[in-house]
Amino acid sequence: MLSGWFVALVASAYVGLLFAVARYGDARADAGRSIISGNVYALSLAVYCTSWTFYGSVGRATSGGLSFLTIYIGPTLMLLFVGVLIKMLRISKTYRITSIADFIASRYGKSQLLAGLVTVIAVIGIVPYIALQLKAVSASLAVLFGQVDAGVLPWWLDSTLLIAAALALFTVLFGTRHLDATERHEGMVAAIAFESVVKLVAFLAVGLFVTYGMFGGLADVFQRAAAVPELSRLLQLDAMQAGSWASLILLSALAIILLPRQFQIIVVENVDESHLRRAVWLFPLYLLLINIFVLPIALGGLLHFGAQSGYADTFVLTLPMAHGAEALAVLVFIGGLSAATGMVIVETIALSTMVCNDLVMPWLLRSTWINAQKRNDLSGLLIGIRRVAIILILLLGYIYFRVAGEAYALVGIGLISFAAVAQFAPVLFGGMYWKQGTRAGAVAGLVAGFVVWMYTLLLPSFAKSGWIGNGFVEHGLFGVDWLRAQSLFGLRGMDAISHSLWWSLLANFGAYVVVSLNTRPDALEAGQAERFVDVFRRAHRETDSLLWRGQASLGELVRLLERFLGPVRAAQQLGAYAAMRGVDNWQRLAVDADLVQFAEGELAGAIGSASARVMVASVTQEEDLGLEEVLDILDEATQVRAYSKELEAKQQALEVATAELREANERLRELDRMKDDFISTVTHELRTPLTSIRALSEMLHEDPRADLADRKRFLGIIVSEAERLTRLINQILDMAKLESGRAEWTTAEVDLGNVAREAMDSLGQLYRDKDVALSGEIPDSGPVVMADRDRLVQVMINLLSNAVKFVATGTGAVKVTVSTDAGMVRVSVADNGPGLTADECSVIFEKFRQGGNTMTDKPQGTGLGLPISRQIVEYFGGALWVESQPGAGANFIFTVPLPAADE
Amino acid sequence: MRQRLAAIGLAGWPLLTFPLLGLPEGNVGGIPMIYLYLFGVWGGLIGLAAWIGERKG
Numbered sequence: 040m041l042s043g044w045f046v047a048l049v050a051s052a053y054v055g056l057l058f059a060v061a062r063y064g065d066a067r068a069d070a071g072r073s074i075i076s077g078n079v080y081a082l083s084l085a086v087y088c089t090s091w092t093f094y095g096s097v098g099r100a101t102s103g104g105l106s107f108l109t110i111y112i113g114p115t116l117m118l119l120f121v122g123v124l125i126k127m128l129r130i131s132k133t134y135r136i137t138s139i140a141d142f143i144a145s146r147y148g149k150s151q152l153l154a155g156l157v158t159v160i161a162v163i164g165i166v167p168y169i170a171l172q173l174k175a176v177s178a179s180l181a182v183l184f185g186q187v188d189a190g191v192l193p194w195w196l197d198s199t200l201l202i203a204a205a206l207a208l209f210t211v212l213f214g215t216r217h218l219d220a221t222e223r224h225e226g227m228v229a230a231i232a233f234e235s236v237v238k239l240v241a242f243l244a245v246g247l248f249v250t251y252g253m254f255g256g257l258a259d260v261f262q263r264a265a266a267v268p269e270l271s272r273l274l275q276l277d278a279m280q281a282g283s284w285a286s287l288i289l290l291s292a293l294a295i296i297l298l299p300r301q302f303q304i305i306v307v308e309n310v311d312e313s314h315l316r317r318a319v320w321l322f323p324l325y326l327l328l329i330n331i332f333v334l335p336i337a338l339g340g341l342l343h344f345g346a347q348s349g350y351a352d353t354f355v356l357t358l359p360m361a362h363g364a365e366a367l368a369v370l371v372f373i374g375g376l377s378a379a380t381g382m383v384i385v386e387t388i389a390l391s392t393m394v395c396n397d398l399v400m401p402w403l404l405r406s407t408w409i410n411a412q413k414r415n416d417l418s419g420l421l422i423g424i425r426r427v428a429i430i431l432i433l434l435l436g437y438i439y440f441r442v443a444g445e446a447y448a449l450v451g452i453g454l455i456s457f458a459a460v461a462q463f464a465p466v467l468f469g470g471m472y473w474k475q476g477t478r479a480g481a482v483a484g485l486v487a488g489f490v491v492w493m494y495t496l497l498l499p500s501f502a503k504s505g506w507i508g509n510g511f512v513e514h515g516l517f518g519v520d521w522l523r524a525q526s527l528f529g530l531r532g533m534d535a536i537s538h539s540l541w542w543s544l545l546a547n548f549g550a551y552v553v554v555s556l557n558t559r560p561d562a563l564e565a566g567q568a569e570r571f572v573d574v575f576r577r578a579h580r581e582t583d584s585l586l587w588r589g590q591a592s593l594g595e596l597v598r599l600l601e602r603f604l605g606p607v608r609a610a611q612q613l614g615a616y617a618a619m620r621g622v623d624n625w626q627r628l629a630v631d632a633d634l635v636q637f638a639e640g641e642l643a644g645a646i647g648s649a650s651a652r653v654m655v656a657s658v659t660q661e662e663d664l665g666l667e668e669v670l671d672i673l674d675e676a677t678q679v680r681a682y683s684k685e686l687e688a689k690q691q692a693l694e695v696a697t698a699e700l701r702e703a704n705e706r707l708r709e710l711d712r713m714k715d716d717f718i719s720t721v722t723h724e725l726r727t728p729l730t731s732i733r734a735l736s737e738m739l740h741e742d743p744r745a746d747l748a749d750r751k752r753f754l755g756i757i758v759s760e761a762e763r764l765t766r767l768i769n770q771i772l773d774m775a776k777l778e779s780g781r782a783e784w785t786t787a788e789v790d791l792g793n794v795a796r797e798a799m800d801s802l803g804q805l806y807r808d809k810d811v812a813l814s815g816e817i818p819d820s821g822p823v824v825m826a827d828r829d830r831l832v833q834v835m836i837n838l839l840s841n842a843v844k845f846v847a848t849g850t851g852a853v854k855v856t857v858s859t860d861a862g863m864v865r866v867s868v869a870d871n872g873p874g875l876t877a878d879e880c881s882v883i884f885e886k887f888r889q890g891g892n893t894m895t896d897k898p899q900g901t902g903l904g905l906p907i908s909r910q911i912v913e914y915f916g917g918a919l920w921v922e923s924q925p926g927a928g929a930n931f932i933f934t935v936p937l938p939a940a941d942e
Numbered sequence: 943m944r945q946r947l948a949a950i951g952l953a954g955w956p957l958l959t960f961p962l963l964g965l966p967e968g969n970v971g972g973i974p975m976i977y978l979y980l981f982g983v984w985g986g987l988i989g990l991a992a993w994i995g996e997r998k999g
Contacts (some may be wrong), residue, residue, distance in 0.1 A: 115988070116954045121947050275976060316996065319991050319995045321985075321992075324988050327981065673943070769958075870964070
C-alpha cells in the first residue's frame with residue numbers, strides 16, 4: 040500500500056512543477072519571447088480531455104462499448120471547419136471580446152441582459168462539472184489508499200479541499216495577471232499544454248500495461264472478451280444507437296467551441312491565427328491517441344474483476360494496483376490530477392471573467408457606492424472581484440461535490456454540461472452569419488432552450504438523485520402525460536441526452552428565428568450585426584467612426600480609462616494610440632469618433648463590451664442615431680465598397696485595354712515599316728530592268744551607225760528586260776490582290792496529278808534546253824481536291840521553274856511526287872541543286888528575297904513567286920515549305936487538304 | 943485551404959455515423975472490424991487534414 044505522505048509529496052511536487060512551468064511561460068512572454076507555438080496551442084486545446092475523459096471514458100466503454108468515441112469525433116469534425124474558427128478569432132480580436140458571454144452580448148447590441156443570461160447558463164451548467172473534477176481527484180485518492188484513511192490530514196481538512204485551494208491559488212496567480220481580459224495568459228497556457236502531455240503519457244502507459252503486460256496484445260483482449268457473452272456486445276455497434284450516435288457527435292462538436300474553457304483557449308488565448316493550421320490535425324490526433332486503449336482497458340477490467348465488479352471508472356488505477364505496479368498507479372493518479380486541474384483552472388478563469396464583467400460589473404456600475412467614488416482608481420477593485428469570483432466558483436464546486444456525493448446529478452454531469460452550452464449555438468453562429476438576428480430573438484432563443492434543457496435534463500437528474508420528486512419524469516408535470524420530462528410529447532426511443540438536445544435546440548432555434556424576424560433591431564444592434572457578419576469585408580475603422588456622433592471631452596475619456604485600467608496602463612495605451620494616429624503627445628489628440636471607439640475598445644477588454652458601452656455613454660453626449668440613419672450609413676458604406684470594387688474592376692479592364700491598344704499600335708507601326716520597305720524594294724526592283732532598257736535605248740538612239748549584230752543583241756536584251764518588267768508588275772499586282780483578299784478564285788474539282796503533268800509538260804522545253812532530267816511519280820488519275828486549277832498550275836510552274844534555275848546543266852535532276860497522306864494531298868518537287876541553309880529555308884518565302892547570293896549573282900527571278908505560291912496554297916487550307924540542307928538539294932513540298940468524305 | 947478542410951469535415955460526417963457504421967462486421971486478426979474501421983477512418987481524416995494544413999502557402 041502506498042504511503043499517504045509519499046502520494047502527498049508527489050502531488051505537491053507536481054503542482055509545484057505546474058507553477059514553475061507557468062512562471063517560466065509568463066517570464067518568457069514578458070521578455071517578448073513567447074513559448075506559445077502551434078504545437079503548444081494545439082496541446083492546450085486538449086484541456087477538453089478532463090478527468091471525465093481520463094477516468095470516465097473507461098466507465099462509459101464498459102456500458103456503451105465504442106459509443107464514447109463520439110465525444111472525440113465531434114471535435115475532430117468541428118475543427119475542420121476552420122473558416123468558422125478564423126471568423127470567430129477575427130471578430131474577437133477586432134472587438135476585444137473577453138468571453139463567450141461577451142461575444143454573444145456584443146453581437147446583439149452590447150446587451151447586459153444577454154451577457155448576464157449567458158453567464159448564468161454557463162455557471163449553472165459548468166459548476167457541477169467542476170465539482171465532478173474534484174470528485175474524480177477524491178475518488179482516485181481513495182482508490183490509491185485502498186479506501187483507508189491514510190491519516191495524513193486532520194479530520195476537518197480533506198485532501199480534495201487542499202487540491203481545490205492549490206488550484207485557486209494557481210488560478211489567482213496566473214489567471215488574473217492582467218486587468219485586460221483579452222490579454223493572454225501565456226504561462227497558464229503553457230502549464231495546460233504541459234498537463235496535456237502528462238495525461239496522455241499516463242493514459243498510454245496504463246493502456247500499454249493492460250494490453251501488453253496483462254494480456255497478450257490487442258487481439259488477445261478482444262478475443263477473450265468475445266468469448267464472454269456479456270462482453271461481446273461491447274465489441275459491436277448497435278444500429279439502434281444510430282440516433283444517439285449522431286446527436287452525441289453534434290453535441291461534442293458544439294461543445295469544443297462553446298464550453299467557456301474551450302472558447303477561452305481557442306479564441307481568447309490564441310496568439311496567432313496560423314496556429315490553427317497545426318491545431319486542426321494535432322489536437323484530433325491527440326484525441327485519437329488518448330482513446331485507442333480505452334476499450335481494451337475497459338474489457339481488461341471487466342475480464343479481470345468480473346463483469347459485476349464495482350466501479351469501472353477507476354479501472355485505470357485499480358488494474359495496475361491489482362498487479363502491484365504501484366509506480367504506474369501513481370503516474371496514472373498524476374495523469375488524472377492533471378486532467379482535472381487543467382479543466383478547473385481554465386474553466387474558472389473563463390467563468391470568473393464572465394461573472395465579473397457580466398454579472399458583478401453591471402450591478403456595481405448602477406450602485407450608488409461606486410458613483411460616489413468617482414475619482415478612484417478601480418483597476419485594483421476589478422482584479423479583486425475576479426479573484427474573489429475564482430475562489431467562490433471553486434468553493435461552489437467543492438460544496439456541490441460534498442453535497443452531491445455519489446448522486447447521479449454529479450456523475451452524469453459531463454454530457455448535461457455539454458447540452459447546456461449547446462444552447463449558445465444558435466445565437467452564436469446565427470450572430471456570425473445572419474444579420475437579421477436581433478437581441479429579442481437571442482434572449483427568446485436562449486431562455487427557451489435553457490428552460491427546455493432544465494426541464495428535460497437537469498431536473499430529471501436531480502430527481503434521479505432523489506433530491507426532488509420524480510413525478511414529472513414518471514407521469515408528467517401535473518400528471519399531464521405528454522409533459523413527461525424525458526419523453527416530451529410522447530417522443531420515445533432516444534436516450535435522455537439526445538431527447539433533451541433535440542427539444543431544447545428546436546425550441547431555442549425556433550424562438551430565435553421567429554422572434555428575430557418579428558422584431559426590429561435598434562441602431563446599435565444593426566451596427567453590431569454588420570460588424571460581426573462582415574468582419575472580413577469591412578474597412579471597419581471608417582464605418583465605425585461614422586456610426587458615432589456626439590460630443591466628448593478628452594479629459595472625461597482619459598479619466599474613464601484611468602479609472603478602470605489604472606493610470607499607468609491608461610497612459611501607455613493612449614501613447615500607443617497617439618503614435619498610431621501620428622500624434623506625438625496623447626494630450627493633443629483630437630476628440631473624434633475614432634478616439635471614442637478606441638476608448639470603448641480598451642474598456643471592453645477590461646470590463647466587457649456591454650459595461651464599456653454604458654460607461655462611455657455616461658461621459659459623452661451622444662447623438663441618438665435612429666435605426667434608419669444607421670442603416671443608411673451602413674448601406675452607404677456597403678455601396679461605397681461595391682462602387683470601389685466596381686471601380687477597381689473597371690480600372691483593371693482599362694489597363695488590359697490599354698495594353699491591347701499598345702500592342703496593336705506596335706503592330707501597325709511594324710506594318711507601316713514593312714510597307715515602306717516593300718515600296719522601296721519594289722521601286723528598286725522596277726528600276727533595275729528600266730535602267731538597262733533606258734541605257735541600251737540611249738545607245739541605239741545616239742549611235743545610228745551601230746552594227747546590225749549589236750543592234751539585234753541590244754534589242755534582244757531590251758525585249759527580255761521589258762518582259763521581266765511586265766512579269767514583275769503582274770506579280771506585284773497579283774500579290775497585292777491576294778493580300779488584300781480581292782483575288783478572284785474559282786473553286787472546282789481539280790485532279791492534282793493532272794495539274795502536275797500539265798506543268799511538267801509546259802516546262803519540258805526549258806528542261807530539255809538546259810539538259811536537266813525531269814521525272815514524276817504521279818498516280819494515273821487523282822487525287823482530286825477542291826481548288827482553283829489555274830492557281831495550282833501557277834504554283835507548280837513556279838516550283839518547277841525555280842528548281843531548274845538552281846540545278847547544274849547536264850547533271851541536274853528534278854523529281855515531282857504526288858501522294859496522299861492523312862487527309863492531305865502532298866506534292867513535292869525535289870532537286871539535286873546546291874541546297875539551302877536553315878536560314879535561307881525561311882527567308883526565301885519573304886517577298887523579294889531570293890536564293891543564291893543576290894549581291895554578286897544576276898537575280899534569277901522576281902522574288903515574289905514563292906510568297907505568292909504560299910498565299911495560294913494557304914488559301915486552300917494547305918501549307919508550303921521546304922526541306923533542305925546545303926549541298927543536298929532542296930525539296931519543296933506543298934499540301935492541299937482532301938475534301939471531307941460525303942460532302 | 944479552408945474549403946479543402948471543410949470538405950474533409952463534411953465527408954467525415956457520413957463516414958463516421960450510421961448507416962455506414964453498420965457495415966464493418968467480423969474480425970481481422972482477432973480485432974473487431976468496427977474498431978479498426980473507426981480508428982482507421984478517423985486517422986485517415988487527421989492525416990488528410992495534416993497534409994492540407996501543413997502545405998506551404
